[in-house]
Amino acid sequence: MVHLTAEEKSSVTSLWGKMNVDEAGGEALGRLLVVYPWTQRFFDNFGNLSSSSAIMGNPKVKAHGKKVLTSFGDAIKNMDNLKGAFAKLSELHCDKLHVDPENFRLLGNVLVIILATHFGKDFTPEVQVAWQKLVSGVAIALAHKYH
Amino acid sequence: MVHFTAEEKAIITSLWAKVNVEETGGEALGRLLVVYPWTQRFFDNFGNLSSASAIMGNPKVKAHGKKVLSSLGEAVTHMDDLKDAFAHLSELHCDRLHVDPENFRLLGNVLVIVLAHHFGREFTPQVQAAWKKLMSAVAIALGHKYH
Numbered sequence: 001m002v003h004l005t006a007e008e009k010s011s012v013t014s015l016w017g018k019m020n021v022d023e024a025g026g027e028a029l030g031r032l033l034v035v036y037p038w039t040q041r042f043f044d045n046f047g048n049l050s051s052s053s054a055i056m057g058n059p060k061v062k063a064h065g066k067k068v069l070t071s072f073g074d075a076i077k078n079m080d081n082l083k084g085a086f087a088k089l090s091e092l093h094c095d096k097l098h099v100d101p102e103n104f105r106l107l108g109n110v111l112v113i114i115l116a117t118h119f120g121k122d123f124t125p126e127v128q129v130a131w132q133k134l135v136s137g138v139a140i141a142l143a144h145k146y147h
Numbered sequence: 148m149v150h151f152t153a154e155e156k157a158i159i160t161s162l163w164a165k166v167n168v169e170e171t172g173g174e175a176l177g178r179l180l181v182v183y184p185w186t187q188r189f190f191d192n193f194g195n196l197s198s199a200s201a202i203m204g205n206p207k208v209k210a211h212g213k214k215v216l217s218s219l220g221e222a223v224t225h226m227d228d229l230k231d232a233f234a235h236l237s238e239l240h241c242d243r244l245h246v247d248p249e250n251f252r253l254l255g256n257v258l259v260i261v262l263a264h265h266f267g268r269e270f271t272p273q274v275q276a277a278w279k280k281l282m283s284a285v286a287i288a289l290g291h292k293y294h
Contacts, residue, residue: 034272052273116263125181125199
């Protein structure tokens with residue numbers, strides 16, 4: 001289980017408090033689909049994903065991105081029990097959605113990059129460590145129920 | 148072999164022209180050592196690496212980071228021929244330095260994060276995709292002579 005120190009938890013929570021989850025969610029999912037184009041296969045019914053601008057402007061991408069990142073908010077409130085918090089989502093992604101867990105790591109990376117672009121000076125090395133730890137923890141928790 | 152479109156090359160070259168190699172190199176290597184602490188094992192003789200601020204301020208880290216990033220400048224001018232451009236460095240990292248090629252991927256990830264951090268909104272999804280491609284290709288080229 002990934003363990004975050006009190007200082008790391010506080011870095012994470014404080015940055016999260018300044019995030020516009022709606023926008024960041026859409027941006028994270030959009031960038032995932034642009035930078036790792038094979039991930040588009042999970043979103044066949046999303047309409048136009050034919051170019052970077054089509055993807056970033058696509059309303060279904062934005063809506064789904066918001067949903068995904070809101071659920072990340074659950075991670076922030078349950079940093080000591082990520083496996084418990086994500087158990088149902090893990091089963092869903094394995095049994096119904098058939099998503100390779102590698103994609104959770106890719107999305108986590110993209111999220112870290114977005115934080116870096118948005119937060120500039122606030123995104124110090126220590127803050128980066130805390131967030132990379134959290135996204136790894138979430139990826140592990142999401143993969144935990146896979147069989 | 149990884150193939151870059153004309154547009155990707157233009158994106159990469161244009162961002163590279165604005166990069167302060169000295170600062171960015173130091174920052175990328177520093178963040179690698181902070182975020183992935185086991186990488187410090189390659190730099191036993193670098194002195195004080197005991198905390199994030201010690202690492203980020205360490206003059207040997209900065210100097211070596213600059214060296215590493217300057218060599219990445221070679222990648223930018225040899226995008227069609229990365230395996231040859233990095234053949235010597237690949238042999239060096241395998242035969243003398245004994246560096247696990249996974250570390251090239253880690254450094255590539257950190258560099259993308261540092262660029263995102265510096266360039267903020269300018270680091271668009273297309274720019275991210277092009278640089279991610281370059282980093283993956285450099286990691287492959289550096290791993291190419293391993294045996």
